[in-house]
Amino acid sequence: MSTQWERWTRFRLLCINAHTKDCAAWWIPESSILPCAMPEAPEVEAVARSLRPYVKDKLIRRVHVRHPIAVRPQSPATLKRKTQGARILGAERRGKYLLLPLDQGYLVLHFKFDGQLLWFDQPEDALARSTHVDVTIETNAGMLAFVDPRHLGRVQWFEDPAASPGLRALGVDAFSSEFTVARLAEICRTSRRPLKLLLMDQSRIAGIGNIYSNEALWRARLGPDRICSMLTAQEIHRLHKAVVSVLNRALECCLHPAPDFRDPRWWFNGLETILRAYGREGKPCARCGSLIRRIEQGGRSSFYCPRCQR
Numbered sequence: 001m002s003t004q005w006e007r008w009t010r011f012r013l014l015c016i017n018a019h020t021k022d023c024a025a026w027w028i029p030e031s032s033i034l035p036c037a038m039p040e041a042p043e044v045e046a047v048a049r050s051l052r053p054y055v056k057d058k059l060i061r062r063v064h065v066r067h068p069i070a071v072r073p074q075s076p077a078t079l080k081r082k083t084q085g086a087r088i089l090g091a092e093r094r095g096k097y098l099l100l101p102l103d104q105g106y107l108v109l110h111f112k113f114d115g116q117l118l119w120f121d122q123p124e125d126a127l128a129r130s131t132h133v134d135v136t137i138e139t140n141a142g143m144l145a146f147v148d149p150r151h152l153g154r155v156q157w158f159e160d161p162a163a164s165p166g167l168r169a170l171g172v173d174a175f176s177s178e179f180t181v182a183r184l185a186e187i188c189r190t191s192r193r194p195l196k197l198l199l200m201d202q203s204r205i206a207g208i209g210n211i212y213s214n215e216a217l218w219r220a221r222l223g224p225d226r227i228c229s230m231l232t233a234q235e236i237h238r239l240h241k242a243v244v245s246v247l248n249r250a251l252e253c254c255l256h257p258a259p260d261f262r263d264p265r266w267w268f269n270g271l272e273t274i275l276r277a278y279g280r281e282g283k284p285c286a287r288c289g290s291l292i293r294r295i296e297q298g299g300r301s302s303f304y305c306p307r308c309q310r
């Protein structure tokens with residue numbers, strides 16, 4: 001079991017306080033590392049860009065579902081019938097979803113807390129190794145494997161992205177050119193919720209999760225419990241700039257070095273260097289020196305500086 005957890009590297013070790021609070025309901029592995037840092041838009045975008053050269057123009061020969069829970073509520077038979085024989089046209093991201101457009105429909109993947117992709121040049125390696133593998137997609141040149149020991153992630157087929165309830169419900173993508181100051185202002189103006197919860201609501205703004213919502217609010221110097229509709233135009237401007245900059249900074253980190261899907265232990269390194277609030281309860285704020293506080297909002301931890309985030 002320990003090898004499954006070894007891949008969760010320094011970033012997740014650093015975030016252990018946050019994880020302990022956020023994920024008390026999950027069982028604790030031997031290593032006491034709780035890998036609950038759900039990949040957000042930057043991580044999934046890095047996976048899409050890095051995976052593209054592996055999968056583009058490959059023909060799917062065979063799909064093997066080892067753990068049917070990974071494709072629920074679809075059936076392994078449906079996934080196989082719809083994808084075997086299809087050509088993969090590329091790899092894209094929408095919100096926190098990874099899409100592999102096929103010449104007939106789409107493979108839609110969601111990593112949830114710790115789903116991961118591996119690549120095997122020799123298909124037999126994927127099946128021979130002791131690595132936990134949920135779904136394998138064998139192509140004419142290598143095999144893509146979806147690995148998710150906790151079985152929360154999903155691999156499904158849809159004729160069209162709009163047929164996926166999760167994709168259909170997504171709001172404006174935080175990485176897209178449609179995510180403008182005006183759009184953010186409109187989203188905030190119509191919500192009386194605390195700011196942190198709005199940022200994490202995928203149906204309003206897609207791609208931001210617990211880590212980057214905390215970080216964006218720290219950068220924007222806005223408290224997580226501020227009521228959205230009460231923000232001034234200047235504050236919305238600051239928030240927009242903070243969201244865009246933290247996501248781009250994280251993406252840069254995720255791409256240097258880029259994921260190495262051939263290494264079963266790969267994960268993103270160096271993200272801890274950009275974190276100023278997330279997981280830093282009791283540590284001094286990098287801006288003013290006050291101690292970072294943690295509160296619960298919507299069942300998740302919010303980290304903020306009580307002095308400079310207002």
Ligand SMILES: [Zn+2]
Nearest residue numbers: 285288305308
């Ligand atoms: Zn501060």
